[in-house]
Amino acid sequence: MESIQATKQRFGIIGNDQKLNRAVEKAIQVAPTDISVLVTGESGVGKESIPKIIHSLSHRKHGKYIAVNCGAIPEGTIDSELFGHEKGSFTGATATRSGYFEVADGGTIFLDEVGELPLPTQVRLLRVLENGEFLKVGSSATQKTDVRIVAATNVKMVDAIEKGKFREDLYYRLSTVEINLPPLRERQEDIHLLFRKFAADFAQKYKMPTIRLTDQATDLLLKYRWSGNIRQLRNVAEQISVLEQNREISYETLKHYLPDMGSNLPAIVNAKKSESDFGSEREILFKVLFDMKRDVNDLKKLTLELMKTGNAAKVKEENSSLINKIYADENEAEEELASIIEEENNERRNDVEVFSIPENTSESYGSAQESKRKDKYEYAEEIEEEENLSLHQKELELIKKSLEKYSGKRKDAADELGISERTLYRKIKQYDL
């Protein structure tokens, strides 16, 4: 059996915390079986590596590994994405299509954010788990598949069951073995280790000297609550690495990068915002929304042109002033268009990843990422619109502000932004917030 240390190295998992080691050990132990596994833990704790470990140490390792973010697929298309559909079963179903459960036959499916699955989809999933059977949307012919399911959730499933949002029977089928990953704040010894690792990585990436924390700053780092866990720690390390001239990071400097996300640290809790702050914030939000709307309209026009002509070079030539208006900087527009033209024949980005897991060594993790890029499964209906950079930035700003205002509470932030929690969740993942 592969050792815990070797596995952690192979999958780039940093840390020596006992609970983390136990989670990795459990993944190694269950890998050779076909037992369903539920990975639990707060957002950003590193749940995604567990199914990869399980798949790559199982007899299915040469089969497909498909990671599906259940929270990111619109409710209307999720059954068709997972189980496929028959031609003509709904508007837009121009051809019969295989779903992930058919494609992954002989392999593993990772259902991330499984708690987000709509109830009718839960019924279909239960059936696959019980006897490997499923129906394509619009079909009455039962199909068989042999897929191992690893699911993950950052919500308390017991609460979801009590509220009638998740089927109890499905929960028990999914969680034959539960692997829990501890929040970062409970992994005191790993916090500094992870920070140093990220600081070294970013120093290399941005070709700058590595940042170093003073003793007081280290103390703050360890005491902070890290509601966003490792994802948040990595973001903080990246921001400081890029923005701070003085590479020795003091307590005061670090404090600026730690937002009040329900922290119990008095030193970093900001005073409550006054009414006038909210007033100006609202103005900024309106301005950003207004700019976004204008950019979206311009982009719609361009997209329509592109669809009509199918020729990006021609559209570029004929719409240069509009393009320059959307893109603040002409070079940026050039670059963006060049990449659109180049990507015309390439695959589009989506929320599902199909890739092979590295056979061994941390080096091959890079090649897995490489093959992940090469071998993405494409939606027919789920093609994301190309968005320009300035639009991304504005959207990102807006989401960040709103999340900060509501101390990371997605529901409140989504309400204010006027989008569904599901969409907000997808955006958080997209921008790695």
Ligand SMILES: Nc1ncnc2c1ncn2[C@@H]1O[C@H](COP(=O)(O)OP(=O)(O)OP(=O)(O)O)[C@@H](O)[C@H]1O
């Ligand atoms: N032990 C670790 N060592 C190094 N990097 C890690 C570790 N754990 C997590 N990360 C990094 O932290 C980020 C968040 O991890 P991941 O996406 O697996 O979290 P998650 O628990 O699945 O979150 P969510 O529930 O929001 O999907 C990733 O960039 C991942 O590479």
